[in-house]
Structure formats: structure tokens, C-alpha cells
Amino acid sequence: xxxxKEVTQxxxxxxFTPEAxxxxxxxxxxxxxxxxxxxxxxxLFTYSIGGMRPFSVLVYEFLGMAVPSLTGFAxxxxxxxxxxxxxxxxxxxxxxxxxxxxxxxxxxxxIPAERWNEQILAxxxxxxxxxxxxxxxxxxxxxxxxxGYVYLRSLGIEPPPFWDRA
Amino acid sequence: xxxxKEVTQxxxxxxFTPEAxxxxxxxxxxxxxxxxxxxxxxxLFTYSIGGMRPFSVLVYEFLGMAVPSLTGFAxxxxxxxxxxxxxxxxxxxxxxxxxxxxxxxxxxxxIPAERWNEQILAxxxxxxxxxxxxxxxxxxxxxxxxxGYVYLRSLGIEPPPFWDRA
Numbered sequence: 001x002x003x004x005k006e007v008t009q010x011x012x013x014x015x016f017t018p019e020a021x022x023x024x025x026x027x028x029x030x031x032x033x034x035x036x037x038x039x040x041x042x043x044l045f046t047y048s049i050g051g052m053r054p055f056s057v058l059v060y061e062f063l064g065m066a067v068p069s070l071t072g073f074a075x076x077x078x079x080x081x082x083x084x085x086x087x088x089x090x091x092x093x094x095x096x097x098x099x100x101x102x103x104x105x106x107x108x109x110x111i112p113a114e115r116w117n118e119q120i121l122a123x124x125x126x127x128x129x130x131x132x133x134x135x136x137x138x139x140x141x142x143x144x145x146x147x148g149y150v151y152l153r154s155l156g157i158e159p160p161p162f163w164d165r166a
Numbered sequence: 167x168x169x170x171k172e173v174t175q176x177x178x179x180x181x182f183t184p185e186a187x188x189x190x191x192x193x194x195x196x197x198x199x200x201x202x203x204x205x206x207x208x209x210l211f212t213y214s215i216g217g218m219r220p221f222s223v224l225v226y227e228f229l230g231m232a233v234p235s236l237t238g239f240a241x242x243x244x245x246x247x248x249x250x251x252x253x254x255x256x257x258x259x260x261x262x263x264x265x266x267x268x269x270x271x272x273x274x275x276x277i278p279a280e281r282w283n284e285q286i287l288a289x290x291x292x293x294x295x296x297x298x299x300x301x302x303x304x305x306x307x308x309x310x311x312x313x314g315y316v317y318l319r320s321l322g323i324e325p326p327p328f329w330d331r332a
Binding site: 015016017018020021024028049050051052113116117130131132135136139140142143144145146147149150151152153154155156162163 | 182184186187190194215216217218279282283296297301305308310311312317319320321322328329
């Protein structure tokens with residue numbers, strides 16, 4: 001436990017609670033899940049524009065960053081940076097996604113509030129605070145998911161609305 | 167000024183200071199500026215995939231949300247939601263961008279820390295806290311900028327690296 005003085009110094013200008021950030025991220029992850037669902041099965045694993053990666057490979061990257069980063073925040077033990085397990089069907093990819101959703105909620109609950117502003121070296125190579133690394137992970141998902149929106153539109157498929165984070 | 171007790175209650179678990187969020191956002195905005203620069207002049211205003219908007223029109227949306235949202239946070243006065251001024255050259259678009267960069271820094275300095283967690287109705291229609299509305303604005307920029315990455319790649323142009331937020 002921090003003293004009241006430490007809490008005040010640490011957080012005097014903090015504007016985003018851990019609970020709000022978790023909800024924010026899981027809202028984005030729900031949208032990414034709907035993007036996976038929106039892809040035709042074959043296109044999910046093969047479709048590309050301009051030599052970019054298929055959407056499934058982007059999802060492996062999201063999965064390879066999410067739970068491993070949180071595990072590092074919680075334990076300060078960093079596994080070698082690696083992409084997630086590879087699968088060959090949409091159903092299996094959604095199962096990996098849902099497992100990560102549960103894992104994120106469970107690990108998050110073990111991270112003390114004061115941990116978020118500590119300096120770390122993520123995966124032994126990227127310096128930042130837990131907060132700044134987490135937002136890199138979230139922003140990377142938003143960025144590449146935006147790429148998926150173009151894939152779907154170019155296939156004539158209406159993507160799920162960006163504003164819906166239910 | 168808030169009392170120490172109020173500060174403690176408000177911010178006990180806050181993990182992102184206003185200063186850090188401003189730096190985070192301006193870092194993203196610097197990357198968006200490099201994306202504008204990377205587009206060939208004509209393609210910036212005309213190029214599209216799948217019926218989506220050209221990158222210049224996405225930039226108008228970013229500009230139409232950024233300073234007007236901050237002005238609302240600072241003053242609680244909301245103008246009618248509108249896209250930004252239209253221009254016809256890359257140079258003019260970059261000038262609008264740079265003006266917004268300065269305006270954001272100036273307005274930000276007038277927003278008291280305790281304001282960020284207050285409930286508002288952005289543009290008279292979107293409920294949230296100043297923080298949640300701001301992150302909608304930032305996330306929307308990341309999302310549509312990711313779309314621009316596909317436009318550039320499909321034109322055979324290497325986009326600026328996503329991780330560079332200098």
C-alpha cells in the first residue's frame with residue numbers, strides 16, 4: 001500500500017483510471033473481434049493489398065503483444081517477443097481471441113495501481129512506463145485494424161462501425 | 167484548486183498525466199503530418215480504395231475534431247460539429263495542421279487537471295468524460311491513418327514508420 005502522500009504525488013494529475021483503461025481496451029478488442037468475424041474465412045488468411053499482411057497475421061501480432069505485455073507488467077518477467085500461435089480457421093482464431101480476453105481481465109486484476117507509472121524495459125528491449133507500453137499495444141491494434149477496414153471495403157463488405165465498442 | 171483530499175479521491179488510480187497525454191497525442195499528430203507529406207499531391211486529394219474517402223478528407227475530419235473538442239473541454243462552449251476548412255494543396259493542408267498543433271498546446275494549458283474526469287456532452291450530443299472524448303478523437307485519427315497506410319502501400323510508397331512519434 002502507498003501512503004496518502006505517495007498516492008497524491010503519484011496521481012495528482014492522473015486522468016484515466018486502470019478500470020477505465022481496461023474497459024476502453026476491451027471495448028476496442030470487441031470491435032477487433034467483430035472485424036475477424038466480418039472477414040470471409042478464406043480472405044481472413046489470404047487477402048492482401050499492396051503486399052501487406054493478411055488480417056489473420058495482424059491478429060497474431062495483437063495476440064502476441066497483449067497477454068505477454070500484461071504478464072510482464074504483472075510479474076516483471078518477460079518472455080521472448082513472439083507472435084501468437086498460428087491457426088487455420090476463423091473459429092480457432094476467435095477461440096484464441098476469447099482466451100486472451102479472459103487472460104487480460106485476470107492478469108489486470110493482479111497489477112497494483114502504482115505499477116502503471118513505473119519504468120520498465122518491455123520484452124527486455126523497449127523502455128517506457130507500463131502505461132506507455134500498454135498504449136503502444138492498444139494503438140497498434142487500432143492502426144492495423146484500420147488497415148483491415150480497407151481490406152473489407154475493397155472486398156465490398158461493410159465493416160462493423162468504429163464507434164461501437166460494446 | 168482542489169483540496170488534497172479531493173485530489174487523492176479523484177486521482178488515486180490515475181495512470182496518465184495530462185502532460186503525458188498531450189505528448190502522446192502530439193507524437194501521433196507528428197506521424198499523421200508525415201503521412202500527409204508522404205502522399206503525392208494529387209493522390210492526397212483524390213486517391214481512394216473501395217469507395218473510401220481520400221486521405222485529405224480524413225485529415226479534415228481530424229482537424230474538425232481536435233481543436234473544437236479541446237475548446238469545448240476548456241470552455242464548455244460547443245460549436246456545431248463541422249469538418250475543417252477545405253484547401254486544395256498539400257502546403258495549405260500542412261499549414262492548417264501546424265496551426266492546430268499550436269492551438270492544441272495553447273488550449274491544453276488552460277484546462278485544469280480536475281476537468282478531465284468531468285462528465286460532458288461533446289458537441290451537444292456525445293456523452294462522456296473529457297478524457298474519454300479525447301481518446302475517441304485520438305483513436306479515430308490512428309484508425310483512419312491506418313487506412314492511409316494501405317493507400318500509400320497500394321501506390322508503391324513506403325509509409326513513415328508507425329513507431330516513430332518524434
